């Protein structure tokens with residue numbers, strides 16, 4: 001799998017939390033939903049997602065792999 005530079009930079013931003021920084025998660029994280037508020041990795045929670053960084057709860061944003069933009 002190849003990533004663009006901006007996707008790599010976005011991942012650095014998305015994974016700024018210990019819960020999602022584990023190396024075994026770095027591949028899986030691409031398919032996880034994003035937070036609609038701060039665009040970091042959100043964790044599935046009840047019917048939507050919950051963001052460990054900003055505390056957002058609600059519907060998930062697009063999967064991490066679809067964002068990949070400069071932040």
Ligand SMILES: [Zn+2]
Nearest residue numbers: 035038051054
């Ligand atoms: Zn957030």
